[in-house]
Amino acid sequence: MTKSYGENLLARIWIVIGAVSVRVKIMGIVIIGTLMLSVTLALQMRASVTRLMNQQLESRGISITRDLAARATDEILVNDFYDLRQLLVETQANNPDVIYAFVLDPNGNILAHTFGEGFPVGLASANWVEPTQHHHTLLFDSGQGLVWDIAVPIFNGRVGTARIGLSEAAIAKNIFILTSQVLLTTIFVLVIGLIAAAFLVYLVSRPITELVAATRAVAQGDFTPRVRRWADDEIGELADAFNAMTSELARSDEIRREREVLRRQLLEGVIAAQEDERRRISRELHDSTAQNLTSLMVGLKNMDTICDNAQVRVQAQDLRAITGQVLEDVHNIAFQLRPTVLDDLGLPAAIERLVHEWQKRCQISVDSVVHLGGKRLPENVETALYRIIQEALTNVSRHAHARSVSVLVERRTNEVVAVVEDNGKGLDPADLAVDRLGVAGMRERAELLSGKMTIESAPGSGTSLFIQIPIPYTEGENA
Ligand SMILES: Nc1ncnc2c1ncn2[C@@H]1O[C@H](COP(=O)(O)OP(=O)(O)OP(=O)(O)O)[C@@H](O)[C@H]1O
Ligand SMILES: [Mg+2]
DSSP states (O other), X not given: OOOOHHHHHHHHHHHHHHHSOHHHHHHHHXXXXXXXXXXXXXXXXXXXXXXXXXXXXXXXXXXXXXXXXXXXXXXXXXXXXXXXXXXXXXXXXXXXXXXXXXXXXXXSXXXXXXXXXXXXXXXXXXXXXXXXSSOEEEEEEOSSSEEEEEEEEETTTTSEEEEEEEESXXXXXXXXXXXXXXXXXXXXXXXXXXXHHHHHHHHHHHHHHHHHHHHHHHHTTOOOOOOOOOSSSHHHHHHHHHHHHHHHHHXXXXXXXXXXXXHHHHHHHXXXXXXXXXXXXXXXXXXXXXXXXXXXXXXXXXXXXXXXXXXXXXXXXXXXXXXXXXXXXXHHHHHHHOOHHHHHTOHHHHHHHHHHHHHHHHOOEEEEEEEOOSSOOOHHHHHHHHHHHXXXXXXXXXXXXXXXXXXXXXXXXXXXXXXXXXXXXXXXXXXXXXXXXXXXXXXXXXXHTTOEEEEEEOTTSOEEEEEEEEOOOOTTOOO
């Protein structure tokens, strides 16, 4: 389902908000919140106060004009225009926001006014009040601000009309002052708000920063860091929970390490016992069984030579052939269990024998280079390398369908390196399932000696096994 534009916009806003730090978020909320509150308040207040002041200005203007109309009646009736003008001037002087005042006769002719030089054209006819009306108000822009023009009929219009103009300038000035005060208060509140927010951010982020650093350390496997409980609030509880978790993790890690040590010791014991047992059986087969079989063969040969009975001689020959086969099988079994050459002559000779036998049996060409210098490797390293190479070659014969294999064993400064490379079908990592023991066993043997084994392979391009096992540095032994 495609998302609407609104949903996309929301998702984008959420991404942007999510990307900024908590500090920016809190500061942003304070700034936006304060500004929105004060701008809304300022606008609302401005509108209300303007409306109220305008109403007051208009009603004050009406009462001034009505008072003027009442007081002007006598002067107009006696045609005393001097006093009439004086009355207008006085009215203007008593009310600073009255910017002009004038009186018209019933025909609209100006009887007196407060304009020094010249009466503005069109002003007289701009606002007209019916004799029956109480007053009439006109709001117009004079070019220097809004003006309320109020007309009131004098003596029901029979004597004329009184007009005054009230300027809104004073109101505008007051509103400007009010708005400025609101804005100043806003800035003040904003500064206080930001200081409070910065303090809040500091209070919140300080333990969080510490928690992040401690969590990173835990992720690296270091369970020692503990965080301070800064306050008795939710973050304090989080710190307690974190500390409890790291203590538990440290305890579990300790148990895991102890178990790992035990497992390794057990494994080393099992492998050593297995090798000892193999060595013992192999020796037994080689030294006893094979010797006895050889004696048997010699006896059968003697029988064949000294016996005159042709039937017995044929049987003796058959038995000799069978005994010879059994002898070879015993040799093979003894060799596979543990070649005596490994104990007696060392790894290079044992690998040479192993490769030779394997090549003969599997009909796959092997190119082997063993470069270990004069001195023998530690016995457990020799055994591990021999077993790893033995399993690697078994795997090649069982799975790889390779035409050739190369085996390299080389001693370097602080390690011995073995590489077994075939040009077979390659290895799929999915084949290294948990129920398979060969590869896992090879890796285990290398790791027990603090070494490692890596496999490089791609379908169709063969498989390479790299084994590295550290050995103590011995001067003059690196070839
Ligand atoms: N040289 C190789 N070329 C191709 N595939 C290989 C090679 N070596 C191992 N494999 C694949 O990796 C799998 C795992 O090998 P591993 O030696 O662990 O088990 P396995 O030989 O099948 O059984 P075992 O536990 O008896 O050794 C094999 O089943 C095989 O599919
Ligand atoms: Mg295998």
